[in-house]
Amino acid sequence: MPPARHRRRPRAVRTLLAGAGAIALGLSGLVLVTGTGARAADVDLITNGGFEAGALTGWSCTGGTVQSATVHSGSYALRSTPGAGDTGECTQTVAVKPSSAYTLSSWVQGSYAYLGARGTGGTDPSTWTTSAGWAQLSTGFTTGPATTSVTVYLHGWYGQAAFLADDVSLVGPGGPQPSQSPTSPSSPSPTATATATGSPTATATATATATGSPTGTPTKPPGLPKHVLTGYWQNFDNGAAVQRIGDVPAAYDIIAVAFADATATPGALSFTLDPALSSRLGGYTDAQFKADIAAKRAAGKRVVLSVGGQNGTVSVADPASAANFADSAWSLMRTYGFDGIDIDLENGVNATYLGQALHAVAAKAGSGFVLTMAPQTIDMQSTGMEYFKLALNVKDVLTIVNTQYYNSGAMNGCDGNVYAQGTENFLTALACIQLQGGLRPDQVGLGVPASTSAAGGGYVSAGVVNAALDCLAAGTDCGSYRPGTTWPGIGGAMTWSTNWDASAGSPVAGTIGAHLHAMP
Numbered sequence: 001m002p003p004a005r006h007r008r009r010p011r012a013v014r015t016l017l018a019g020a021g022a023i024a025l026g027l028s029g030l031v032l033v034t035g036t037g038a039r040a041a042d043v044d045l046i047t048n049g050g051f052e053a054g055a056l057t058g059w060s061c062t063g064g065t066v067q068s069a070t071v072h073s074g075s076y077a078l079r080s081t082p083g084a085g086d087t088g089e090c091t092q093t094v095a096v097k098p099s100s101a102y103t104l105s106s107w108v109q110g111s112y113a114y115l116g117a118r119g120t121g122g123t124d125p126s127t128w129t130t131s132a133g134w135a136q137l138s139t140g141f142t143t144g145p146a147t148t149s150v151t152v153y154l155h156g157w158y159g160q161a162a163f164l165a166d167d168v169s170l171v172g173p174g175g176p177q178p179s180q181s182p183t184s185p186s187s188p189s190p191t192a193t194a195t196a197t198g199s200p201t202a203t204a205t206a207t208a209t210a211t212g213s214p215t216g217t218p219t220k221p222p223g224l225p226k227h228v229l230t231g232y233w234q235n236f237d238n239g240a241a242v243q244r245i246g247d248v249p250a251a252y253d254i255i256a257v258a259f260a261d262a263t264a265t266p267g268a269l270s271f272t273l274d275p276a277l278s279s280r281l282g283g284y285t286d287a288q289f290k291a292d293i294a295a296k297r298a299a300g301k302r303v304v305l306s307v308g309g310q311n312g313t314v315s316v317a318d319p320a321s322a323a324n325f326a327d328s329a330w331s332l333m334r335t336y337g338f339d340g341i342d343i344d345l346e347n348g349v350n351a352t353y354l355g356q357a358l359h360a361v362a363a364k365a366g367s368g369f370v371l372t373m374a375p376q377t378i379d380m381q382s383t384g385m386e387y388f389k390l391a392l393n394v395k396d397v398l399t400i401v402n403t404q405y406y407n408s409g410a411m412n413g414c415d416g417n418v419y420a421q422g423t424e425n426f427l428t429a430l431a432c433i434q435l436q437g438g439l440r441p442d443q444v445g446l447g448v449p450a451s452t453s454a455a456g457g458g459y460v461s462a463g464v465v466n467a468a469l470d471c472l473a474a475g476t477d478c479g480s481y482r483p484g485t486t487w488p489g490i491g492g493a494m495t496w497s498t499n500w501d502a503s504a505g506s507p508v509a510g511t512i513g514a515h516l517h518a519m520p
Helices: 275-280 286-298 321-335 351-365 387-395 424-435 460-473 497-503 508-519
Strands: 028-035 041-043 062-066 077-080 090-095 103-118 128-141 149-154 164-171 191-195 205-210 228-234 253-258 304-308 340-345 370-373 402-405 445-447 492-496
Touching: 028 304, 090 164, 090 370, 090 497, 128 340, 149 164, 149 205, 149 228, 164 351, 164 497, 205 275, 228 402, 228 508, 253 340, 286 304, 286 321, 286 387, 304 370, 340 351, 370 387, 402 424, 424 445, 424 460, 445 460, 460 492, 460 508, 492 497
Parallel strands: 028 128, 191 205, 228 253, 228 492, 253 304, 304 340, 340 370, 370 402, 402 445, 445 492
Antiparallel strands: 028 191, 041 164, 062 077, 077 164, 090 149, 103 128, 103 149, 103 164
């Protein structure tokens, strides 16, 4: 049998206080200051963006009022107070033109103020800050070919203090006949200057100054589909079907090789094919393993080396161990042909130093680098938790976070209610926390066990997973929990493991994989 550290056993159920008060956010701030920018054909499409009507004319709010005590400009500004079960959201739906570029901005003040747009027909933008004084949020998007309206929103967070907003604008082509295309080369692009403590995303030409991790415009590695299926491949034999990398079905877009080994050098990694597995496979050599990885890559798949597992002991907690991690990870990537790294550390992470290490690996690897994560459910309950901080710190190089929605017991959803594992509501209401907490939709995936044998609890059928994906992406097939918005760009799904999936008759590859790849 393989060493115990390689085997995923049921974890003790951890409990979390019910209610919205249990979610203690700790978002990093993002402030952008808009420069010259607007094109000749552009107009501000927001009605009453400065709230100078002295009322909420044009806006629909759950807990908002217009006040004059604290304003950014003029005489009035919005004040909205979230409740235990809502975020104090204010929205406005505006007419837009298809296939056109828009810049959205607002001045905000207070804890956990969010700005974004829904129904853009592409990737819906969202940004946030927490600031004691007025700070400007700005983001942008391009409408889809059939999009004629979008909904702009401002909101805070459940049970948190009130936030203020003023001078909201949505700048882009307006009127029945704009004088020129918003994407015309002769039209100057909006410019922005950004100051960030996290890893923001900005559209426009941007100059960034960071006090935290490096910044940039993150993109998915080239060649991956819109919705990806990730599967862990077991480098050990624990009763599941044994496989070569070449045996993993083509439905898996990302294959995570489990696991890298710790060494005597703090932070450093090593990897060795398990001799017992090799024997079961009739002699699986390093050369064959490398050839299988190369063949998967040639077929458009990605293969990453997973670090951790339930008993993984790799620790990156200072500059020296961060450098050791980066150097050894890059060496293994070159030796075996891995496309990147998966972080599955289940005994604590240091967001600062592991973030530095991952950025160093990404810098060595370049644009094709794949970074995946598989935190436990409890690790992603709020942005104040270290694993969530890590995800936000490396957002600029992060491919997808596939939270393990199993082996956890009941947990809080983003609406403040408690949901039992092994249900559609558990998947959708907990994924919503990440979607509202700062990750892009394409960076959020649903991690599920391939069978009842693969985890101690939390198994759901492939059909339930597909329903949860549809609920998050399109608002259809939802359970009793229905999110207030949709995320058509939802990242995908993950399973532990490709081996257990094969043992069960491949429901993940055959049913979930097919569904993901058919989603618009």
